[in-house]
Amino acid sequence: MRRPVITLTTDFGLSDHFVGTMKGVILGICPEAQIVDISHEIGPFGIHEGAYLVAQAYPYFPRGTVHVVVVDPGVGTSRRPILAEAAGQRFVAPDNGVLSFIYAREKHKVRWIKAERFFLKNVSRTFHGRDVFSPAGAHLARGVAPAKFGKPIIDYMRLHIEKPVRTARRGWTGAILKIDHFGNLITNFPADGFPDLDTRPFELSVGLQTVERLARNYAECGPSELFVIAGSSGYLEISASQASAAKILGCGVGAPVELRLL
Amino acid sequence: MRRPVITLTTDFGLSDHFVGTMKGVILGICPEAQIVDISHEIGPFGIHEGAYLVAQAYPYFPRGTVHVVVVDPGVGTSRRPILAEAAGQRFVAPDNGVLSFIYAREKHKVRWIKAERFFLKNVSRTFHGRDVFSPAGAHLARGVAPAKFGKPIIDYMRLHIEKPVRTARRGWTGAILKIDHFGNLITNFPADGFPDLDTRPFELSVGLQTVERLARNYAECGPSELFVIAGSSGYLEISASQASAAKILGCGVGAPVELRLL
Amino acid sequence: MRRPVITLTTDFGLSDHFVGTMKGVILGICPEAQIVDISHEIGPFGIHEGAYLVAQAYPYFPRGTVHVVVVDPGVGTSRRPILAEAAGQRFVAPDNGVLSFIYAREKHKVRWIKAERFFLKNVSRTFHGRDVFSPAGAHLARGVAPAKFGKPIIDYMRLHIEKPVRTARRGWTGAILKIDHFGNLITNFPADGFPDLDTRPFELSVGLQTVERLARNYAECGPSELFVIAGSSGYLEISASQASAAKILGCGVGAPVELRLL
Numbered sequence: 025m026r027r028p029v030i031t032l033t034t035d036f037g038l039s040d041h042f043v044g045t046m047k048g049v050i051l052g053i054c055p056e057a058q059i060v061d062i063s064h065e066i067g068p069f070g071i072h073e074g075a076y077l078v079a080q081a082y083p084y085f086p087r088g089t090v091h092v093v094v095v096d097p098g099v100g101t102s103r104r105p106i107l108a109e110a111a112g113q114r115f116v117a118p119d120n121g122v123l124s125f126i127y128a129r130e131k132h133k134v135r136w137i138k139a140e141r142f143f144l145k146n147v148s149r150t151f152h153g154r155d156v157f158s159p160a161g162a163h164l165a166r167g168v169a170p171a172k173f174g175k176p177i178i179d180y181m182r183l184h185i186e187k188p189v190r191t192a193r194r195g196w197t198g199a200i201l202k203i204d205h206f207g208n209l210i211t212n213f214p215a216d217g218f219p220d221l222d223t224r225p226f227e228l229s230v231g232l233q234t235v236e237r238l239a240r241n242y243a244e245c246g247p248s249e250l251f252v253i254a255g256s257s258g259y260l261e262i263s264a265s266q267a268s269a270a271k272i273l274g275c276g277v278g279a280p281v282e283l284r285l286l
Numbered sequence: 287m288r289r290p291v292i293t294l295t296t297d298f299g300l301s302d303h304f305v306g307t308m309k310g311v312i313l314g315i316c317p318e319a320q321i322v323d324i325s326h327e328i329g330p331f332g333i334h335e336g337a338y339l340v341a342q343a344y345p346y347f348p349r350g351t352v353h354v355v356v357v358d359p360g361v362g363t364s365r366r367p368i369l370a371e372a373a374g375q376r377f378v379a380p381d382n383g384v385l386s387f388i389y390a391r392e393k394h395k396v397r398w399i400k401a402e403r404f405f406l407k408n409v410s411r412t413f414h415g416r417d418v419f420s421p422a423g424a425h426l427a428r429g430v431a432p433a434k435f436g437k438p439i440i441d442y443m444r445l446h447i448e449k450p451v452r453t454a455r456r457g458w459t460g461a462i463l464k465i466d467h468f469g470n471l472i473t474n475f476p477a478d479g480f481p482d483l484d485t486r487p488f489e490l491s492v493g494l495q496t497v498e499r500l501a502r503n504y505a506e507c508g509p510s511e512l513f514v515i516a517g518s519s520g521y522l523e524i525s526a527s528q529a530s531a532a533k534i535l536g537c538g539v540g541a542p543v544e545l546r547l548l
Numbered sequence: 549m550r551r552p553v554i555t556l557t558t559d560f561g562l563s564d565h566f567v568g569t570m571k572g573v574i575l576g577i578c579p580e581a582q583i584v585d586i587s588h589e590i591g592p593f594g595i596h597e598g599a600y601l602v603a604q605a606y607p608y609f610p611r612g613t614v615h616v617v618v619v620d621p622g623v624g625t626s627r628r629p630i631l632a633e634a635a636g637q638r639f640v641a642p643d644n645g646v647l648s649f650i651y652a653r654e655k656h657k658v659r660w661i662k663a664e665r666f667f668l669k670n671v672s673r674t675f676h677g678r679d680v681f682s683p684a685g686a687h688l689a690r691g692v693a694p695a696k697f698g699k700p701i702i703d704y705m706r707l708h709i710e711k712p713v714r715t716a717r718r719g720w721t722g723a724i725l726k727i728d729h730f731g732n733l734i735t736n737f738p739a740d741g742f743p744d745l746d747t748r749p750f751e752l753s754v755g756l757q758t759v760e761r762l763a764r765n766y767a768e769c770g771p772s773e774l775f776v777i778a779g780s781s782g783y784l785e786i787s788a789s790q791a792s793a794a795k796i797l798g799c800g801v802g803a804p805v806e807l808r809l810l
Contacts, residue, residue: 026579027579027580029572029575029579031568031572033568036467037327037467038300038323038325038326038327038562039325039327039328039466039467040325040339040342040466040467041324041325041339041340041342041343042466042467043323044293044295044322044323044324044325044343045324045342045343045346047322048291048293048322048343048344048346048347048348048351049346051291051320051322051347051348052346052347052348055288055289055291055320055348056289058575058579059322060568060571060572060575060583061562061567061568062565062568062569063562063563063564063565063568064562065561065562065563066563068467068468068528069528077564077565078565080564080565080569081565081568081569081572082572084569084572084573084576084678085572085575085576086572086575086576086579089572097504097505097528098503098504098505099503099504099505100502100503100504100505101503101505101506148516148517148518149502149503149515149516149518150503150504150515150517150518150523151517151518154346154518155518204563204564204566205560205561205563205564205566205592206592240624240673241622241623241624241625241673241674242621242622242623242624242674243621243622243623243624243625244625253673253674254672254673255672255674255675256672256673256674256675256678256679261674266592266593266621298729299589299729300562300585300587300588300589301587301589301590301728301729302587302601302604302728302729303586303587303601303602303604303605304728304729305585306555306557306584306585306586306587306605307586307604307605307608309584310553310555310584310605310606310608310609310610310613311608313553313582313584313609313610314608314609314610317550317551317553317582317610318551321584330729330730330790331790359766359767359790360765360766360767361765361766361767362764362765362766362767363765363767363768410778410779410780411764411765411777411778411780412765412766412777412779412780412785413779413780416608416780417780
């Protein structure tokens with residue numbers, strides 16, 4: 025039998041006991057689980073960032089994987105814990121929009137987790153990662169049917185995920201979705217929506233600069249030269265050769281990006 | 287058969303090979319081990335901090351778990367490696383007080399690990415995490431009886447764990463135990479020792495400020511407002527809504543905390 | 549049957565989904581794998597640093613371990629993915645010299661991985677950690693024979709690994725290989741090549757200071773005192789008691805080190 029996979033995505037950092045404690049809870053309930061960290065370095069309360077990271081990772085996990093996502097500024101309020109089924113996988117999270125990319129992409133069903141028998145006995149007010157989401161995820165991984173957790177709902181929260189807006193016949197305005205560890209800026213322009221960039225001139229403006237070059241790899245351009253690349257994220261990314269494009273451009277998440285085909 | 291769980295808590299950070307190498311040693315001896323990181327971001331030589339983190343995590347781990355704790359400024363000196371049994375679990379650590387919270391809470395037995403056949407063949411002077419504690423923990427997880435490691439001792443080191451001191455009929459002085467990733471200040475006031483705060487007015491002073499509000503969750507108060515909350519740690523914590531209380535207060539570990547019931 | 553061990557060493561950091569996604573790919577192909585992180589905090593494009601860390605870790609892993617090493621500034625160019633067999637273990641990496649310490653120490657065979665059936669179907673231009681190295685490593689761990697991945701090559705890239713140069717009858721010039729989490733400076737002087745330091749006076753100069761003391765452990769010297777120690781790395785290391793030698797000396801990787809026996 026295949027060992028069930030459980031992933032964890034949180035804003036808890038790695039300097040506390042939080043993530044380790046969640047794993048203890050999971051292994052107490054589902055000893056055969058294979059636990060994988062997606063990231064725990066999401067900015068505090070970074071719901072958009074968490075949504076983006078989970079969406080980047082889940083397509084590469086095996087069927088049946090349970091993703092536990094705990095970016096939860098509303099912990100202890102009446103916000104609902106939810107269970108989403110999509111793409112042959114399961115997601116356990118607070119109902120704050122952190123699964124929005126998945127809702128946008130996949131056929132899905134969302135349930136409100138109400139069955140408190142799948143939580144720890146004493147639920148704290150501030151650490152539902154330990155007391156609610158980890159045990160629910162572990163019971164799910166062990167084989168408890170989703171329907172046992174609660175009934176389907178349709179009024180779950182969806183974030184507005186910005187898409188590029190067409191502003192001229194050959195012009196679009198989009199935004200920076202995420203800055204990665206290397207300082208690459210990931211835009212919200214889907215790479216396969218703009219195949220023309222390979223063959224015709226363009227201008228992509230971000231911050232005070234305009235980028236006119238499309239590269240196929242990071243090593244192709246001169247040191248610190250800015251270029252556009254069809255990144256592994258599926259989006260157009262703005263990079264700099266062996267340097268941080270984010271530092272060169274001084275741009276952050278949400279900064280506007282203008283694309284003009286020439 | 288349940289796979290044995292081994293946890294690791296160190297001050298080694300994640301930028302070196304240290305933690306990965308310990309895992310290699312463990313898997314060489316106990317291939318079926320499930321290894322869980324509690325934290326490796328303990329401040330260098332942070333014995334108190336390590337003691338606090340292990341104490342927060344272990345109650346959530348299954349019976350039989352082996353916790354390997356390596357915060358070890360005395361590595362290579364005559365300080366003893368020890369094995370403690372408590373709460374149905376086992377702890378392998380240097381004898382420097384890093385298990386003090388466990389001694390204070392649980393019935394326990396401590397042994398001096400003298401059986402060098404459970405160490406690596408060549409023991410370095412500076413990396414007993416690799417050469418002593420990981421192999422000892424792995425042999426223990428594999429099923430070697432604690433008694434084979436060495437005889438019980440009673441003169442093991444205990445840290446003074448500060449508790450709040452009563453300074454008036456309705457007044458106590460305590461201290462900050464730990465600052466977490468979110469900037470919450472964890473005091474040493476046990477939450478269940480002060481149930482009155484829910485129903486009667488109080489003043490809790492820390493740094494230059496006085497907090498008079500008890501909250502049930504992080505979202506209840508206005509932006510950056512300071513409040514007291516019965517945290518998941520079991521202690522009263524001082525938090526700020528969507529902000530770092532530690533930054534607002536400019537306080538660190540050890541700072542005094544005054545509580546007055548009104 | 550022993551679960552196959554796969555280690556990961558990258559410069560991806562832990563704030564993105566990159567490492568988690570690689571693990572999803574691996575578990576999809578080889579569900580029984582035990583995945584161990586060596587480090588993901590290698591400086592961007594730090595080929596020397598990655599080479600050093602892998603070389604420190606692999607001797608402590610069980611036979612048959614597969615090490616996936618992705619420090620890969622040339623991703624998407626024609627640099628080759630390679631598979632090296634050495635010391636009863638396997639290494640999957642880009643051919644940029646990141647396995648050089650292993651080539652220098654062990655009998656080895658290197659193959660150019662050409663069998664694209666062991667890659668993901670769609671190989672991106674920028675994330676071969678996910679699309680090439682993880683799936684190749686997972687297939688290898690599952691039992692696919694190395695010969696199926698490609699033919700042996702002999703023109704793989706080797707970094708120049710600096711060794712101390714004898715500059716006088718009793719004098720050598722070496723360099724700093726690595727600075728660890730604690731600020732210890734790891735030199736390239738093999739500890740077992742200079743056993744005399746135990747018994748005769750010496751001067752080791754680095755930066756503007758000269759160190760004349762050999763210590764057996766970190767606790768033996770006064771606060772902030774600099775000393776030389778035969779470190780767990782197998783090299784002479786320059787340390788300071790409960791302080792960062794790197795900060796005291798203001799030295800970085802590559803800084804020259806002079807040793808004179810008196």
